[in-house]
Amino acid sequence: MLPIAVDAMGGDHAPAHIVAGAQLAADEGIPVILVGQPEAIGETSLEVIAASEVIAMDEDPTKSVRTKKDSSLVRAAEAVRDGRASGMVSAGNTGAALTAATLRMKRIKGVGRPAIATPLPMFSGGTPNILIDAGANVDCTPELLALFARMGAVYSRAKYGIETPRVGLLSNGEEASKGSPLTKAAFPLLSESGWQQATGANFIGNVEGRDLLGDDVDVIVTDGFTGNVALKSLEGAAKAIVDALLGAFDSSDEARQGAQLLLPALAPLYERTNPDSVGGAALVGVKGVCMISHGSSSATAILNAVRAAHELAETDLVGQLTAALATD
Amino acid sequence: MLPIAVDAMGGDHAPAHIVAGAQLAADEGIPVILVGQPEAIGETSLEVIAASEVIAMDEDPTKSVRTKKDSSLVRAAEAVRDGRASGMVSAGNTGAALTAATLRMKRIKGVGRPAIATPLPMFSGGTPNILIDAGANVDCTPELLALFARMGAVYSRAKYGIETPRVGLLSNGEEASKGSPLTKAAFPLLSESGWQQATGANFIGNVEGRDLLGDDVDVIVTDGFTGNVALKSLEGAAKAIVDALLGAFDSSDEARQGAQLLLPALAPLYERTNPDSVGGAALVGVKGVCMISHGSSSATAILNAVRAAHELAETDLVGQLTAALATD
Numbered sequence A, B: 001m002l003p004i005a006v007d008a009m010g011g012d013h014a015p016a017h018i019v020a021g022a023q024l025a026a027d028e029g030i031p032v033i034l035v036g037q038p039e040a041i042g043e044t045s046l047e048v049i050a051a052s053e054v055i056a057m058d059e060d061p062t063k064s065v066r067t068k069k070d071s072s073l074v075r076a077a078e079a080v081r082d083g084r085a086s087g088m089v090s091a092g093n094t095g096a097a098l099t100a101a102t103l104r105m106k107r108i109k110g111v112g113r114p115a116i117a118t119p120l121p122m123f124s125g126g127t128p129n130i131l132i133d134a135g136a137n138v139d140c141t142p143e144l145l146a147l148f149a150r151m152g153a154v155y156s157r158a159k160y161g162i163e164t165p166r167v168g169l170l171s172n173g174e175e176a177s178k179g180s181p182l183t184k185a186a187f188p189l190l191s192e193s194g195w196q197q198a199t200g201a202n203f204i205g206n207v208e209g210r211d212l213l214g215d216d217v218d219v220i221v222t223d224g225f226t227g228n229v230a231l232k233s234l235e236g237a238a239k240a241i242v243d244a245l246l247g248a249f250d251s252s253d254e255a256r257q258g259a260q261l262l263l264p265a266l267a268p269l270y271e272r273t274n275p276d277s278v279g280g281a282a283l284v285g286v287k288g289v290c291m292i293s294h295g296s297s298s299a300t301a302i303l304n305a306v307r308a309a310h311e312l313a314e315t316d317l318v319g320q321l322t323a324a325l326a327t328d
Helices: A016-027 A061-067 A072-081 A094-105 A143-158 A181-191 A193-201 A222-251 A251-274 A299-315 A317-325 B014-029 B061-067 B073-079 B094-105 B142-158 B181-192 B194-200 B224-249 B252-272 B299-314 B317-325
Strands: A004-007 A032-036 A047-050 A088-089 A116-121 A130-131 A166-170 A202-207 A219-221 A281-284 A289-292 B004-007 B032-036 B047-049 B087-090 B116-117 B130-132 B165-169 B202-209 B220-221 B281-284 B289-292
Touching: A004 A016, A004 A047, A004 A072, A004 A116, A004 A299, A004 B165, A016 A032, A016 A299, A032 A072, A032 B116, A047 A072, A061 A094, A072 A088, A072 A289, A088 A202, A094 A281, A094 A289, A116 A222, A116 B087, A130 A143, A130 A222, A143 A166, A143 A181, A143 A219, A143 A299, A143 A317, A166 A181, A166 B289, A181 A202, A202 B087, A219 B130, A222 B224, A222 B252, A251 B224, A251 B252, A281 B094, A317 B004, A317 B202, B004 B014, B004 B073, B004 B299, B014 B032, B014 B299, B032 B073, B047 B073, B061 B073, B061 B094, B073 B087, B073 B289, B094 B289, B116 B142, B116 B224, B130 B142, B130 B224, B142 B181, B142 B194, B142 B202, B142 B220, B142 B281, B142 B317, B165 B181, B165 B224, B181 B202, B181 B299, B281 B317, B289 B299
Parallel strands: A004 A032, A004 A088, A032 A047, A088 A289, A130 A219, A166 A202, A166 A219, B004 B032, B004 B087, B032 B047, B087 B289, B130 B220, B165 B202, B165 B220
Antiparallel strands: A116 A130, A116 A281, A281 A289, B116 B130, B116 B281, B281 B289
């Protein structure tokens, strides 16, 4: 298997934590190759593809990818395109990663627009539900939502081995009559049997925001604007609750004693929902594996993203998507 | 002050819990009047407006309001219109309450569409942020979002006494360049100084899903589709976390002992975010006070909704809205 190209320069803790994470993956036997400025990366036993430029977290995605042709992000995407790597991982500028992967790897036939498939934090402990699109495409057509449904179903099976992924359309009510003009137009397209047969998916109709973390759906389809709002709303709620809990846990001697006793029971819950354990979102629809990690990624997060990229390359996600999209 | 008309027949626990809640309000000295079937309401010392029909929770809103002219919901809205009540409260069919209030009370001049203003559960303990529109209008124009901003600002001051409400536009990023076609078109309208001067509001630009429960904004403006998804996403996350916590609290003898010690510290957090404490959302933009409570409302929830309706009538929310919207 070809190595996973890791953008050593992207992320809040780059390059130190990124390189450390890549090393952890290499120690497990996963082949990795770093991409970035050799002098910044420093001493390492890992192979390095030299790239002289860095795209900052807040740079304009399209412009930076067009002008910084020797940036680590662009060179990482080219490594996948040129057959030097089987996939890429970046914790850098999300928009730029999306643009670099799309422009350099190119889209799979039938993919109007690639989308971000994000695993949701399952407090219940079950297999993560997939939200697609979680932010790549703000302005969508019904046909794009139908494409996301198809790609999400293939991804759900490739990633989690779900044979018959239950696909839901995110709306403001469960009834088929509910929805925005966009979701109402997408509903009949998702109801068609052809794509469900091609992907093994089962369209279960509209789902609501409260279903995102539930056990009744595997893939939630939405446009990138709504997906971004939904994802950040639930992340914000989780943070607000955890902050309030930590405050309560430290509010008296008695509470501190209670929290101490609860620690062993709470640790698995923390571990399960820690973003570092998940390793990031996948950009699906391009001719290569591309994992996009949080900007704040630790070495552990990068390790998990490299593992995920390696697994998706091994299960041939791109081949599966290509086959599923060629059936029209 | 005229009484608050309480729809005795609306809600999962109607009429028993609704009547009990109305009685609690009356016991506090708030004048209330029940609306519904006298035989179902039974023995009560409260005044009753007889209404022979009931609109069920799952009936089509427009059709049911048009055909059931002697329903408790329609009669409650008429009581406000006819000057028999200063406001109404219903835990029944939300869409029907919206339709009945709009058709019977009529809209305030300048209000293209009334909107639902929902207080968000603040785990931090601060004054609730207001989400508007939380679900009444799925398909919105930029002008409607500008109207919601204006009404939300007036409501925030009337309800919580916030002199300079900070109004944010819900989007997929903070930068002004981020957004859907709808929010990008609304942004310049919200940036205008005229409405901010008329309402005392301060437009702070785009906000994200993670800001909904934070302390940096008072009023979050969005269309009813996105608002519904955002609200249910955060409610769903809160429920998933609480369920997981309760499971952890009961997972061993040690954990149960710890939970027991933590109970006094957790109780205020529970109380603060219990939907029953909030009492429901307000329909703003009609010529009358209309509080819409959860279908699952307990007697305490109804008490709090009647209190809220009474306060909004006393502060003359409708007059304040009328004045703020008459400045164009």
